[in-house]
Amino acid sequence: MTIWHWILLASILVYALKLSGYLVPARVLERPPVARTANLMTVGLLAALVVTQTLGAGTALVADARIPALVVAAVLFAVRAPFIVAVTAAAVVAALLRMTGWG
Amino acid sequence: MSPSSPAVAAAVRESIAVGLAVSAYGVSFGALAVAAGLDVWQACVLSLVMFSGGSQFALIGVIATGGATAGAAGVVSATLLGTRNALYALRVAPIVGPGVLKRAWAAQWTIDETAAVATAHEEPAAQRAGFWVTGAIIYVGWNLTTLLGALLGDLIGDPSAWGLDAAAAAAFLGLLWPRLKRLQPIVVAVAAAVVAAVLLPVVPPGVPVLGAAAVAIVIGVTNWLGPKDAAA
Numbered sequence: 001m002t003i004w005h006w007i008l009l010a011s012i013l014v015y016a017l018k019l020s021g022y023l024v025p026a027r028v029l030e031r032p033p034v035a036r037t038a039n040l041m042t043v044g045l046l047a048a049l050v051v052t053q054t055l056g057a058g059t060a061l062v063a064d065a066r067i068p069a070l071v072v073a074a075v076l077f078a079v080r081a082p083f084i085v086a087v088t089a090a091a092v093v094a095a096l097l098r099m100t101g102w103g
Numbered sequence: 104m105s106p107s108s109p110a111v112a113a114a115v116r117e118s119i120a121v122g123l124a125v126s127a128y129g130v131s132f133g134a135l136a137v138a139a140g141l142d143v144w145q146a147c148v149l150s151l152v153m154f155s156g157g158s159q160f161a162l163i164g165v166i167a168t169g170g171a172t173a174g175a176a177g178v179v180s181a182t183l184l185g186t187r188n189a190l191y192a193l194r195v196a197p198i199v200g201p202g203v204l205k206r207a208w209a210a211q212w213t214i215d216e217t218a219a220v221a222t223a224h225e226e227p228a229a230q231r232a233g234f235w236v237t238g239a240i241i242y243v244g245w246n247l248t249t250l251l252g253a254l255l256g257d258l259i260g261d262p263s264a265w266g267l268d269a270a271a272a273a274a275f276l277g278l279l280w281p282r283l284k285r286l287q288p289i290v291v292a293v294a295a296a297v298v299a300a301v302l303l304p305v306v307p308p309g310v311p312v313l314g315a316a317a318v319a320i321v322i323g324v325t326n327w328l329g330p331k332d333a334a335a
Contacts, residue, residue, distance in 0.1 A: 002171055007153075008148075009178050011149065013185070014155050018210040021188065021192020021193045021195075024193075033326070039282070041316050044295035044319025045184050045315065046157065046278050046279035047291070048295045048296065048312040048315030049160070051311075052299055052311055054269075055300060058168065061304055065266070084128045084130075086276075089273075091267060094270075095265050099264075
């Protein structure tokens with residue numbers, strides 16, 4: 001399978017899920033365990049992606065300029081800065097640290 | 104839509120504000136997709152066809168760590184992250200109303216932001232305006248900025264020298280942040296983060312994220328630390 005195949009497969013599945021909410025009777029998806037688990041799964045996936053994206057280098061854990069960059073982003077999110085501002089700040093922090101020879 | 108209703112006007116203003124803000128970070132998606140090893144077309148097709156930010160970032164995040172061989176794990180991550188759209192669709196379906204083609208189109212635009220703006224209003228006309236105007240602005244804006252970001256990403260060479268890897272981590276954090284308002288999701292986030300870090304050195308790329316999803320499912324099904332279910 002090439003990247004194109006994965007892209008198309010994932011896109012079809014994501015669309016099918018969107019459509020399912022219009023087709024499935026509401027009482028199935030509105031059961032509390034289903035709704036709760038779907039919401040918690042979103043949280044768990046995003047938290048794991050933060051970790052792998054911050055500490056991962058292939059299959060190794062490394063501590064580098066991404067950690068201080070993420071801390072800066074967290075502070076900005078905490079003070080309700082816009083998404084694009086926090087994300088850009090993280091990139092700038094990591095780039096500056098690397099330019100000066102850190103991480 | 105009727106310009107006479109102040110609620111509709113408010114919904115349209117909200118749609119424009121949310122739509123423009125979200126569209127802006129399509130630039131980061133496009134640039135990160137190219138940094139992850141996708142070409143400009145692949146980045147654009149994802150925004151056109153998948154059109155769900157969290158799932159798109161997840162797919163390219165996993166491909167960034169493992170390339171096409173991690174694709175299956177990337178597809179599963181993207182799909183699991185897309186499950187919440189099904190729940191939004193339930194809430195939005197009465198607002199969209201009947202009609203097969205209309206619903207098929209509305210389904211593609213059923214995402215965090217359209218559901219949030221539409222369901223924030225009481226008046227049906229304002230709900231409809233919120234859904235369709237937000238959807239249209241984000242669909243057009245997100246795709247244009249994805250293309251722009253992908254072209255920029257192609258120009259700049261080594262993505263880590265520009266901190267794009269850190270930007271990707273911050274993007275996931277930004278999607279996560281508004282969901283951490285109660286104890287149960289915070290516990291899930293911490294547990295998932297620990298599981299992902301422990302698994303990362305010992306399993307193939309992409310799998311740590313799926314392990315973390317399993318933790319969330321267990322806590323969700325058992326409702327550990329959660330509020331009592333209302334009668335279903």
